[in-house]
Each structure stands twice: as structure tokens, then as C-alpha cells.
Amino acid sequence: MASQEGTKSATALEEFLGASPLQLFIGGQWCPSRLGETFEVLDPGLGARLADVHDAGEIDVDAAVRAARQAFQKSGWARMAPNERGVYLHRLADLVESHKNTLARIESLDVGKPLDQAVWDIENFSATMRYYTELSQHVAHRDPIAVARHEAWTVRHPYGVCGFIFPWNFPFLLVGWGISPALAAGNTVVIKPAEDTPLSTLYLARLAKEAGIPDGVINVIPGLGETAGAALARHSGLNRMSFTGSPEVGRLVAEACGRNLVAVKLELGGKGAAVIFEDVDLDSTVDQLVRAITLNAGQVCCTASRWVVHDSIYSKFAQRAVDRMKEVRIGYWNDTKTEMGPLVSSKQVARVLGYLERGCQEGAEALLQGGRTKVPGKEGGFYVKPAILAGSAENVAAREEIFGPVPFLLRFRDESEAIDIVNRSPYGLANSVWTEDLNRAHRVAEKLAAGNSWINAHNVFVHGVPYAGINLSGLGGGVLGPRTYFDYLREKSVVRPL
Numbered sequence: 001m002a003s004q005e006g007t008k009s010a011t012a013l014e015e016f017l018g019a020s021p022l023q024l025f026i027g028g029q030w031c032p033s034r035l036g037e038t039f040e041v042l043d044p045g046l047g048a049r050l051a052d053v054h055d056a057g058e059i060d061v062d063a064a065v066r067a068a069r070q071a072f073q074k075s076g077w078a079r080m081a082p083n084e085r086g087v088y089l090h091r092l093a094d095l096v097e098s099h100k101n102t103l104a105r106i107e108s109l110d111v112g113k114p115l116d117q118a119v120w121d122i123e124n125f126s127a128t129m130r131y132y133t134e135l136s137q138h139v140a141h142r143d144p145i146a147v148a149r150h151e152a153w154t155v156r157h158p159y160g161v162c163g164f165i166f167p168w169n170f171p172f173l174l175v176g177w178g179i180s181p182a183l184a185a186g187n188t189v190v191i192k193p194a195e196d197t198p199l200s201t202l203y204l205a206r207l208a209k210e211a212g213i214p215d216g217v218i219n220v221i222p223g224l225g226e227t228a229g230a231a232l233a234r235h236s237g238l239n240r241m242s243f244t245g246s247p248e249v250g251r252l253v254a255e256a257c258g259r260n261l262v263a264v265k266l267e268l269g270g271k272g273a274a275v276i277f278e279d280v281d282l283d284s285t286v287d288q289l290v291r292a293i294t295l296n297a298g299q300v301c302c303t304a305s306r307w308v309v310h311d312s313i314y315s316k317f318a319q320r321a322v323d324r325m326k327e328v329r330i331g332y333w334n335d336t337k338t339e340m341g342p343l344v345s346s347k348q349v350a351r352v353l354g355y356l357e358r359g360c361q362e363g364a365e366a367l368l369q370g371g372r373t374k375v376p377g378k379e380g381g382f383y384v385k386p387a388i389l390a391g392s393a394e395n396v397a398a399r400e401e402i403f404g405p406v407p408f409l410l411r412f413r414d415e416s417e418a419i420d421i422v423n424r425s426p427y428g429l430a431n432s433v434w435t436e437d438l439n440r441a442h443r444v445a446e447k448l449a450a451g452n453s454w455i456n457a458h459n460v461f462v463h464g465v466p467y468a469g470i471n472l473s474g475l476g477g478g479v480l481g482p483r484t485y486f487d488y489l490r491e492k493s494v495v496r497p498l
């Protein structure tokens with residue numbers, strides 16, 4: 001049965017990639033880019049070409065925004081009751097589930113992540129879609145206001161056309177986090193996936209068509225950031241924008257949207273810390289943090305990349321961390337023993353190695369040397385070994401986002417020093433506190449400056465619990481919480497003097 005399933009998804013995958021160059025999805029139709037340009041997508045585990053994809057230019061972006069506008073005005077999507085839209089969205093979630101194995105293989109091939117991690121991403125997409133679909137049916141879209149001598153209420157309407165720009169590290173999962181609340185609220189969307197990893201989003205477009213979602217409600221325009229991304233961000237036909245990626249590009253997108261007075265949500269990078277007190281179970285804490293920093297080869301915005309350890313256990317902790325990191329099994333996505341795949345691109349390899357070099361030049365000690373490594377039979381792949389650095393909190397590798405399997409060890413003597421070290425970061429996405437003392441855990445968790453504090457765990461995502469960044473890590477309310485749904489609805493007041 002399992003192998004039958006495997007053969008089915010291998011065939012579906014072959015057929016999907018066989019259609020290369022893959023086209024844009026605009027107004028429910030597959031179409032080439034108007035200028036006929038394409039770009040290459042690589043398998044990072046091999047460093048070899050996986051597919052060619054049509055590269056959306058400004059004219060294609062404009063066509064996608066127009067198609068989304070037309071669908072918003074004419075398809076009936078925006079005016080459907082939430083439970084009517086819910087039929088389509090649950091159908092889409094069903095299709096994602098029934099194509100889970102194919103989608104997970106696409107994601108693994110495209111990003112390099114081990115298959116079980118990709119399966120989790122795909123399942124998370126459906127869960128997000130169902131969460132917002134259910135929520136949309138159980139919240140009030142009209143609220144009476146009790147004021148003297150007036151009949152008054154507020155009513156909520158969808159915005160219109162929402163643009164989405166996504167990064168390459170969790171392509172499918174992040175599309176789910178982004179578009180689910182927007183669609184459930186009755187908006188139409190234009191999605192610009194990252195040029196490194198556009199494949200699963202294109203497969204989603206197929207499923208949207210099969211689910212019967214009206215043409216133009218979901219549009220997918222793969223393309224390069226400086227061209228397709230920039231054209232989408234500055235398009236005056238947008239009503240809302242959501243960007244997930246680096247703070248540098250986030251600023252550009254926010255500036256472009258600002259010129260058109262388009263509201264924007266930004267989900268940006270991070271330099272998360274784990275504060276480890278002296279009373280933890282050392283083995284279990286080290287194991288969980290190693291898993292967190294090697295998840296997706298460390299290319300996770302919220303992961304714990306600063307390990308802030310109590311002085312009394314620092315040496316033991318550091319030794320266990322080195323021993324455990326050395327055991328991490330690096331390999332290709334389809335090897336069931338693989339714990340960590342390659343980085344996404346040669347550019348990302350250069351970034352990680354560059355930080356190792358600069359960190360050491362600035363005086364950091366390499367407790368574990370990183371560097372390039374090879375996987376037998378996959379010599380062209382973008383593999384690096386995990387590394388551990390230690391030293392001053394002012395070191396460049398302790399301050400900036402490396403986005404690779406490289407934690408930076410720091411030591412503290414008391415609670416207030418730990419909080420001070422963590423809060424010196426200009427980022428503010430997610431931190432964690434590790435201790436058996438829950439009073440201390442609650443106290444410290446509430447004092448850490450970030451959108452999210454986790455206790456005795458790292459990388460915790462729960463539908464219904466908001467996930468947002470502050471400072472350099474983002475603005476605009478975040479994702480995953482119930483309020484995100486309302487971010488995609490405008491509120492209007494209606495009043496009649498009595």
C-alpha cells in the first residue's frame with residue numbers, strides 16, 4: 001500500500017516537472033510570461049537543475065492584479081457567505097491532503113528538507129486553511145453599537161486584492177499562513193513565491209483549479225524579487241500587501257506600499273535566543289535546541305540562534321552541544337536517516353561561511369568548526385556542517401541573522417543579565433526560556449522583548465496563538481492568531497439618528 005502510494009506520487013511528480021518550463025497562473029489560466037523569459041530552479045541536494053519556470057515581468061504582474069480585481073468584483077467570491085466560501089476552501093484543504101505525498105516530495109526537492117519535515121509543512125497548510133475557514137463562520141461580521149439616540153453598527157468587508165510575497169525557507173507552509181485568512185475573509189490574492197522555491201505554490205494553483213475556486217481568486221506569478229516582487233509591491237491596484245522575508249527587502253516593500261497608501265503586514269527575520277538556567281535536564285535541552293537549530297538546516301526565522309547559558313553549567317552544556325551537533329546526520333531529502341539537508345543555494349552557503357569567518361575574525365571561538373561537506377553521490381549539493389561559536393554578545397555572528405546551522409553561545413550569571421543580553425538584539429521575533437522553575441519561566445518569558453516567548457520548547461506554532469515579530473522582525477499584527485482574520489477585513493460604521 002505504502003509503495004503504491006509512493007509510485008503514485010512519483011508519477012505525479014514526474015508529470016508535474018515534465019511540464020517545465022512551468023507557467024504562470026493568472027485568472028485561472030496557465031500562461032507563459034509575456035516576454036518569454038524563464039529562470040532555473042535547482043535541487044539544492046544535487047546542485048542540479050530541477051525545472052525551468054516562467055519569470056513574471058511587470059506586464060504579467062499587472063495582468064495578475066487585474067484578474068484578481070475582476071474576480072473580486074465579478075466572481076461572487078467576495079459576496080459569498082463565509083460558509084459558502086468554506087465549501088471551496090475545505091475542498092482545497094482536502095485536495096492538499098490527498099496530494100500530500102506529491103507536494104511533500106516537491107517541497108523536499110525544491111528546498112532540500114528531509115521528507116518528514118516537508119510532510120509536516122503540507123499538513124500544517126491544510127490545518128491553517130481549515131482553522132481560518134472555521135473561524136470565518138463563527139465570528140460576527142456585523143456588531144451593533146449601543147449609543148444614545150442613534151441606531152449604529154459596524155460591518156466588515158473584505159479589502160479586495162491582496163498581494164503576497166514569500167521567502168524560500170517554508171514556501172508551502174507560509175503560503176498557508178498568509179493566504180488562508182485573506183481568502184476566508186473574501187479577498188482575492190496574487191502570490192509571488194520566492195524564485196528559489198516556487199514549485200509547491202504552482203502545484204497549489206492546480207489544486208485550486210480542481211477545487212473549483214473561481215478563476216482569478218488565486219493567482220501565482222513566480223519571478224525575481226527585483227522585478228516581479230518590486231512590481232507587485234508598487235502596484236496601485238492592490239488593496240493590501242503581506243510580505244515575509246528579510247528586513248532589508250521588507251523596508252523596500254513597505255516604502256512602495258506607503259506611496260500608494262496600501263496597508264502592509266511584514267513578517268521578517270530574527271535572532272532568537274534560548275535562555276538556559278542551571279536547573280534544566282541537560283541532555284534533553286541540548287537535544288531539543290540542536291533539533292531547533294538544524295531544522296531546515298537552520299534556515300528558520302524564529303529559531304534559537306543565541307544560546308544564553310547559566311555560568312554554572314556553561315562548560316558542561318557546551319561540551320554536550322558539541323557532541324550532539326557532531327552526530328547530526330546530513331544527507332539527501334529521501335534518505336530516512338537524514339536529520340539535516342543542504343542549504344537552499346550556493347548564495348546561502350557563501351552567507352553562512354562568510355559569517356563563520358567574520359565571527360572568528362572578530363574574536364569568536366569556534367567550539368565546533370563548520371564548513372562545507374559532501375554527501376556521497378550528491379557532490380554538487382549545497383551541504384554545510386553545523387558549527388558552534390562562542391564569545392562576546394557584540395560579535396557580528398551573535399548580532400546578525402546567519403540563517404544556517406550555527407548557534408552562538410553566550411553566558412550569564414543572573415536572571416537580569418540574561419534578559420539584558422537577549423533584549424539587546426534589534427530583532428524581536430521569538431525567544432525561549434528553559435528551567436524547571438515555572439514561576440521564573442513565566443517571569444522571564446514576559447520580560448523578553450519579542451512577539452513570542454516559548455517555555456521549555458522552541459519553534460512552537462499553534463493555530464489560534466498569534467505569531468508576530470516586533471522591531472526589526474515585523475509589524476502589522478503577525479499571523480496564526482484569530483485577529484489575523486480581521487486584518488483582512490475593513491470595518492465600516494453605519495449610523496442613523498433616531
Ligand code: NAD
Nearest residue numbers: 166167168193194225229230245246249267268269270301
Ligand atoms: P528576501 O527578503 O531576500 O526575499 C523574500 C521575497 O522577497 C522573495 O520572494 C524575493 O524574491 C522577494 N524580493 C526580493 N527583492 C525584492 C524587492 N526589491 N521587491 C519586492 N520583493 C523582493 O528573503 P529570503 O532570503 O527569501 O528569506 C529569508 C528571510 O526571511 C530571513 O530574514 C527570514 O528570517 C525571513 N523569514 C521570516 C519569517 C517570519 O514569519 N517572520 C518566515 C520565514 C522567513
